[in-house]
Amino acid sequence: MKKLTYFPGCSAHGTSEEFDSTLKMVLKTLDVELEDIPDWNCCGATSAHVMTENLAYALPMRNLVLAEKLDSKTMGIACASCYQRMKVTKVHMDEQPVLAEKINSTIVEDGKYHGTVDVKSMLQYCYEDIGVDVIRSKVTKSLAGMKLACYYGCLLTRPVKITQFDSPEYPISMDRIVEALGAKATDFDYKTECCGASFSISNTDIVLELSGKILEMALESGAHAIVVACPLCQSNLDMRQPDIEKKSGKKYNIPVFYFTQLMALAFGYPQDQLKFPKHIIPVDEALSYIGKIEPEPEKVKRTKKAVEAESEVE
Amino acid sequence: MITLGVKEKNTFLPAVNKKSGANVLECYQCGKCVGTCPVSGFMDFPPREIMQMIKLGLKEEVFMANSSWFCLTCSACSGRCPREIDIPAVMEAIRHISIEEKYKSNNKKVRDIQKFHEIFLQMIKLYGRNYELRMMAEFNIRTRNLFKDMHLAPKAILKGKITLGHEKMKSAKAIQKMYKIAEKLEKTKS
Numbered sequence: 321m322k323k324l325t326y327f328p329g330c331s332a333h334g335t336s337e338e339f340d341s342t343l344k345m346v347l348k349t350l351d352v353e354l355e356d357i358p359d360w361n362c363c364g365a366t367s368a369h370v371m372t373e374n375l376a377y378a379l380p381m382r383n384l385v386l387a388e389k390l391d392s393k394t395m396g397i398a399c400a401s402c403y404q405r406m407k408v409t410k411v412h413m414d415e416q417p418v419l420a421e422k423i424n425s426t427i428v429e430d431g432k433y434h435g436t437v438d439v440k441s442m443l444q445y446c447y448e449d450i451g452v453d454v455i456r457s458k459v460t461k462s463l464a465g466m467k468l469a470c471y472y473g474c475l476l477t478r479p480v481k482i483t484q485f486d487s488p489e490y491p492i493s494m495d496r497i498v499e500a501l502g503a504k505a506t507d508f509d510y511k512t513e514c515c516g517a518s519f520s521i522s523n524t525d526i527v528l529e530l531s532g533k534i535l536e537m538a539l540e541s542g543a544h545a546i547v548v549a550c551p552l553c554q555s556n557l558d559m560r561q562p563d564i565e566k567k568s569g570k571k572y573n574i575p576v577f578y579f580t581q582l583m584a585l586a587f588g589y590p591q592d593q594l595k596f597p598k599h600i601i602p603v604d605e606a607l608s609y610i611g612k613i614e615p616e617p618e619k620v621k622r623t624k625k626a627v628e629a630e631s632e633v634e
Numbered sequence: 635m636i637t638l639g640v641k642e643k644n645t646f647l648p649a650v651n652k653k654s655g656a657n658v659l660e661c662y663q664c665g666k667c668v669g670t671c672p673v674s675g676f677m678d679f680p681p682r683e684i685m686q687m688i689k690l691g692l693k694e695e696v697f698m699a700n701s702s703w704f705c706l707t708c709s710a711c712s713g714r715c716p717r718e719i720d721i722p723a724v725m726e727a728i729r730h731i732s733i734e735e736k737y738k739s740n741n742k743k744v745r746d747i748q749k750f751h752e753i754f755l756q757m758i759k760l761y762g763r764n765y766e767l768r769m770m771a772e773f774n775i776r777t778r779n780l781f782k783d784m785h786l787a788p789k790a791i792l793k794g795k796i797t798l799g800h801e802k803m804k805s806a807k808a809i810q811k812m813y814k815i816a817e818k819l820e821k822t823k824s
Contacts, residue, residue, distance in 0.1 A: 330764040334797050359804045361762045366707070367754035373730060374816040379758065382812065426815045428808050474708035479720075488713045514672045514708040521773055522750035523704075523743055524783070530672050559786060559795060598793050 323392040324445065325437065326354040327383060327406065329399035329551075330362050336551030338595035339398055342580040343442060349458050349587045350450050354396075357386045363405040366518040377419070378426040380409040384439075385431045394438045396445045400550035401517075403441040404475040404482070410439050411482050441476050443549040443579065444485045447493040455500045460588035462502030465612040468582075469508040469543035470494040471534060473515060473553045488512060494579055498547060501586040506541035510534045515556040524563075531556045532564045535572045545606040546576045554578060559600050575603040644691030653727035660717040661685040667711035667721055677701040681711055681721050688724070697737045702728040703744045749776050759813050762803030767796055 324347070332340035347354060360383050369376035383406065387395045397403040413420040414435045424432050440448070446455065478488045486493045489512065495505035513534055516527030535557060538546050548554045558576040565571055581594050585607075596603045651657055667674075667681040674680040678699040679687065687696050696702070705725035712721050732739075739745055753772045757764050774782050790796045803809065 330801075331766075333801055334764075334766050335795055337794070337797075361803055361809055362758045362764050364758065365754065365764070367751035368758075369707070369726065370729060371733065371748075371751050371755060372816065372820060374819045375755070375813065378812050378816050379809075382808070422819060426812045426819070428811045428815075429805065474706070474710065478709040479712055479722075488709075512710070514706050514710065516672075517706050517708075518750070519706065519747075521770060521783075522747045526673060526676055526704075555795070559790060563786075598795055600789060600793065600795070 322352045322449075324352050324354055325387045325390045325392045325395040326356050327360060327363075327387070327395055327397045327402060328356065329397065329402040330365075331551040332398050335555050336399070336578070338598050339551060339554070339578040339580060342578060342584045342589075342594055343398055345589055345593070346446075346580050346583045346587060349584075350446075350454065352450070355390050355392065357383055357390070357395075360386065363402040365401050365405065369405070369408075374423065374426065376405070377409050377412065377423045380406045381413065381423050381433050382427055382429075384410060384413075384435075384437060385427055385429075385433050387437045388434060389431065393436060394440055394445070394449070396440055396442050398442050398551075400441060400473055400475040401552060403439065407439045407482050410435065410437075441485070441549065443472075443476060443493060443497075446497060446579075446583075448485075452496045452500045455497060455583070459501055459586045461586055461610075463498070463582060463586050463610055464502040465609045465614075466503040466545070466606065467506050467543050467609070468498050468503050468577075469506050469538035469541050469546045470498060470511060470579075471508070471538070471546050471548050471553060471557070471576075472511050473548070473550045474512060474517070476549060477512060494547060494549060497579060498582060501582060503582070506538075506543045508538060508541040508543065510537040513537075515553045517552055517556070520552065520556050520560065524560075527556050527560060528564050528567050531560055532568050535561065535564060535574055536568075536570070538574055539572060543574070544609050545603070546574060547579050547582060548576055549579050561601050573601060573605075575599055575601045575606050577603070577606075642691070644689075646691045646693040646696070647688055649731060650688050650724060650727045653730060654720060654723040656720040656724050656727075658685055658688045658719070658724060660719055661689070662717060664716060666714050666716065670710045670714050671705075672708065672710065673704050673706060677704050681705075681725070684728075685719075685721075685724070688728075696728055697732045697735075698739070698741075700739075700741050700744050701725070702732070703739070703747050746777050749773065759810060760806070761800065762806040762809045763801050765800035767798060768800065 328340055364376050364379035472491050477483055477486045477491045480488050498505050516530040519526045554576050665682045679701050684701050702725045707722045709722050753769055757769050774780050
C-alpha cells in the first residue's frame with residue numbers, strides 16, 4: 321500500500337464533496353492510503369495572490385510545512401486552484417531562498433519550510449504515479465459506449481514552468497484515463513480554455529459567456545458528457561448551465577462529471593454511492609450510452625485506379 | 635528607450651519590471667496575447683496595449699483600465715508569447731502597485747471584483763477556510779445586489795451543492811497571526 325499526503329481544499333467539504341468522496345473510493349481500490357494534513361488551512365485561492373504578495377505565499381506554505389512532518393514525500397491535491405497555489409509557492413520558494421526565509425517568518429507554529437515535499441494534482445498522481453495500465457486492470461464495468469470531452473481548464477497544466485505536467489495546449493492525461501475505463505475521449509478543442517473561474521460570483525456575465533463556449537464545443541465534439549478535475553470548473557459548467565442556456569437561447573443539457581466519479585463507476589462501485597443527484601444537469605441520459613457501442617464508420621473503399629494513381633505519385 | 639512624447643521620467647516601467655520579474659521592454663507588440671486571452675474582449679485595453687502603455691509610463695491610464703483586474707491568471711498568453719514574457723505576472727504587478735498606492739477605481743465591475751477578493755480573504759482570516767455561503771451572502775450585501783444568484787439557491791441547497799454549515803480550523807489564531815506578520819512585511823519591503 322502506497323501512502324499519499326492529502327490536501328482536500330475548502331470546496332471538497334462543500335461544493336465538490338462528491339469529488340472528495342469518489343476520489344477516496346478510487347484511491348482505496350488503487351491501494352493508496354491517504355493521510356490528511358492535520359488542521360490544514362485555505363490556500364488563499366485566487367484572492368490572496370490577486371490582492372497581496374506575502375499572504376499568497378504564506379497560506380500555502382503553512383500547509384507545505386505541515387506536510388513535511390508526514391510520511392509521504394508527495395502531496396496530492398484535489399482542487400486545481402489549491403494545486404496551482406501550492407505548486408507556485410513550492411517552485412518560487414525553492415528558487416529563491418531569501419524569499420523563502422522571509423515567508424518562513426509568517427509561520428507561527430513549529431516547523432519551517434525545507435522543500436522536501438513534492439506537489440501533484442490528483443489527475444497527475446493518477447496518471448504518473450499509478451499509471452493508465454493499473455487503472456485499466458481495476459475496471460470491472462467498462463464505460464464503453466460513452467463519449468466524453470475531457471476538460472482540463474487553465475490551472476492543471478499551465479504555466480508549464482510551474483506545473484511541468486502534460487501539454488498546456490492539448491493535454492491528454494485525462495483522455496488516456498477515461499479511455500482506460502473503456503469510454504471514448506472526443507477530439508475536443510477547448511480542453512484548456514478558461515471557464516471564467518472566480519468571476520462566477522463577482523462577474524457572472526463573463527463566466528456565462530466563457531463557459532458557454534466550452535459547452536458548445538463539447539457538444540460539437542460529439543460528447544455525451546464533460547469530464548473535469550477542478551471543482552470550480554465543475555460548478556461553472558454544471559450549476560451555471562441553466563443560466564447559460566437562458567442567455568444563449570440554446571439547449572446544452574450536458575452533464576459534467578469529476579473524473580473520479582467515472583473511475584469509481586468503472587471500478588464497480590454502486591451508482592448510488594457516486595452522488596449523481598448532486599448534479600444540477602441530470603446524468604442519466606449520458607450514463608444510458610454505456611454498453612451501446614456504435615459501429616465504427618466503414619472506411620471508404622478506394623478504387624483500384626485511385627490506389628494505382630497514389631503509388632505512382634510515391 | 636522609446637519615450638514617444640512622454641516628457642517625465644518613466645518610473646512605472648522599472649517598478650512593474652521589478653515586481654513582476656518580467657521585462658516589459660521585450661514585448662514587440664505582436665498581439666498574440668490578445669488573440670489568446672479569453673477576456674481580452676471585455677478589457678478596456680487588451681494585454682498588448684497595456685504592455686505598450688507601461689513602456690510609455692502611462693501609470694494613471696493603466697490603473698484606470700479594468701484590464702489588470704479582469705486578468706484571470708489563466709496563463710494562456712504567457713505560454714504562447716514569442717518573447718516569453720510572464721504577462722499574468724505583469725498584470726499582478728499592476729494590481730499590487732495600484733493597491734500599494736491606494737488607487738481607487740470608479741469602475742463598478744472592478745470594485746465588485748475587489749470586494750469579492752476582500753471578502754474571501756476575510757473568510758480565511760476568520761475561519762482559516764472558506765465559508766462559501768457566507769461569502770456569497772456578504773458579497774450580495776456589499777455590492778447592494780441582494781437577489782443575485784438567489785434563483786440558484788433552492789436547488790443548490792436542496793441538492794447539497796452548497797452546504798449551510800461550515801468548517802473552522804482548530805488553529806485559526808495561527809492564521810490571524812500570519813495575516814498580521816504578512817501585512818507588516820508588505821509595508822516594510824523596499
